[in-house]
Amino acid sequence: MVKTYRHESLLGFFKGMSFPIASIAVVNSVLFGIYSNTLLALTATSHQERRAQPPSYTHIFIAGCTGGFLQAYFLAPFDLIKVRLQNQTEPRAKPGSPPPRYRGPVHCAASIFQEEGPRGLFRGAWALTLRDTPTMGIYFITYECLCHQSTPEGQNPSSATVLVAGGFAGITSWVTATPLDVIKSRMQMAGLNQRAHRGVLDCIVSSARQEGLGVFFRGLTINSARAFPVNAVTFLSYEYLLHLWQ
Numbered sequence: 096m097v098k099t100y101r102h103e104s105l106l107g108f109f110k111g112m113s114f115p116i117a118s119i120a121v122v123n124s125v126l127f128g129i130y131s132n133t134l135l136a137l138t139a140t141s142h143q144e145r146r147a148q149p150p151s152y153t154h155i156f157i158a159g160c161t162g163g164f165l166q167a168y169f170l171a172p173f174d175l176i177k178v179r180l181q182n183q184t185e186p187r188a189k190p191g192s193p194p195p196r197y198r199g200p201v202h203c204a205a206s207i208f209q210e211e212g213p214r215g216l217f218r219g220a221w222a223l224t225l226r227d228t229p230t231m232g233i234y235f236i237t238y239e240c241l242c243h244q245s246t247p248e249g250q251n252p253s254s255a256t257v258l259v260a261g262g263f264a265g266i267t268s269w270v271t272a273t274p275l276d277v278i279k280s281r282m283q284m285a286g287l288n289q290r291a292h293r294g295v296l297d298c299i300v301s302s303a304r305q306e307g308l309g310v311f312f313r314g315l316t317i318n319s320a321r322a323f324p325v326n327a328v329t330f331l332s333y334e335y336l337l338h339l340w341q
């Protein structure tokens with residue numbers, strides 16, 4: 096944090112922010128929409144009915160994994176652009192210094208498209224899918240399990256329960272997702288300033304050889320600290336909006 100602040104001032108912390116904001120609504124509606132509809136297909140109960148007849152954890156896991164798998168393809172190009180912009184660490188526009196490689200998210204998307212082709216925008220998508228498919232299953236299982244445990248039979252969970260369960264769901268899923276998150280980001284940077292990897296497995300093996308097993312836990316603390324408030328609010332909005340509209 097100190098280094099980022101010194102080199103890039105407060106603005107450095109907001110690098111690559113516009114794309115995640117634009118994409119989060121789309122990505123979350125795909126995720127929660129597919130999760131909810133898969134549960135509907137598996138259990139034939141609507142969101143409201145599920146309080147009285149809770150689905151099995153296997154069904155919740157399958158629905159979460161399905162949502163995670165499909166949202167990854169919507170997330171991939173936005174996530175790639177975020178990672179490329181965040182890794183651009185030159186100080187902002189000093190007179191005389193060369194312009195940064197990417198001038199902003201749109202320029203970044205256009206340059207990747209031109210230099211690496213349309214498939215370039217999906218660089219790292221496979222690692223992202225591997226990261227998100229099982230860990231989104233874990234995400235929803237943790238949430239439903241914590242809500243179920245702290246809510247009397249047949250009732251809706253309170254807002255406080257939803258916030259805490261959502262927060263912990265974020266933390267458990269990020270803890271389990273971090274190793275593949277590291278790999279995913281490395282694959283997304285490949286082709287730019289890092290050597291290209293032959294695939295996910297090659298990236299895992301060479302990262303572990305060169306930097307030791309600790310490499311798979313990079314960013315774990317900051318990811319978890321971020322995950323609690325973000326996912327507490329995400330689940331509260333989800334429950335609140337469904338309650339409002341049903």
Ligand SMILES: C[N+](C)(C)CCCC[C@H](N)C(=O)O
Binds near residue numbers: 326
């Ligand atoms: C599955 N994985 C751990 C990657 C993400 C789970 C939480 C997703 C949420 N939009 C967030 O940004 O925290």
